[in-house]
Amino acid sequence: MTQRELTCITCPVGCHITVTLSGKEVVSVEGNTCPRGKEYAVNECTNPMRTVTSTVACKDGRVLAVKTDRVIPKERMMDCMKMIDSAVVKPPVKIGDVVLSDVFGSNIVATENLE
Numbered sequence: 001m002t003q004r005e006l007t008c009i010t011c012p013v014g015c016h017i018t019v020t021l022s023g024k025e026v027v028s029v030e031g032n033t034c035p036r037g038k039e040y041a042v043n044e045c046t047n048p049m050r051t052v053t054s055t056v057a058c059k060d061g062r063v064l065a066v067k068t069d070r071v072i073p074k075e076r077m078m079d080c081m082k083m084i085d086s087a088v089v090k091p092p093v094k095i096g097d098v099v100l101s102d103v104f105g106s107n108i109v110a111t112e113n114l115e
Helices: 035-046 074-086
Strands: 002-007 016-022 025-030 053-058 063-068 098-103 106-110
Touching: 002 035, 016 035, 025 035, 053 074, 063 098, 074 098, 074 106
Parallel strands: none
Antiparallel strands: 002 016, 016 025, 053 063, 063 106, 098 106
């Protein structure tokens, strides 16, 4: 059995959670003060997911702030970044415009307006 110590990020409380694992299976979760903390801890230990934020080059030399519109598997973050790094957009772009579609189940969207 192994243990992982986590700080929950689902709310401002920041519970200190201890997860006991047998291989990749969660045996117990302790320290959470709400059900969301337990869900966070189980997911973080069995299938960690992340939102990716970055920038994309524009044809005019500027950069555009972007992010995934859904979480993606943590293990795919570097592959996602390679796709983002190879993209080039042509302004104008509005917040929410899809810059890249279907990137590991998410879209890369603009998080700022560029005229």
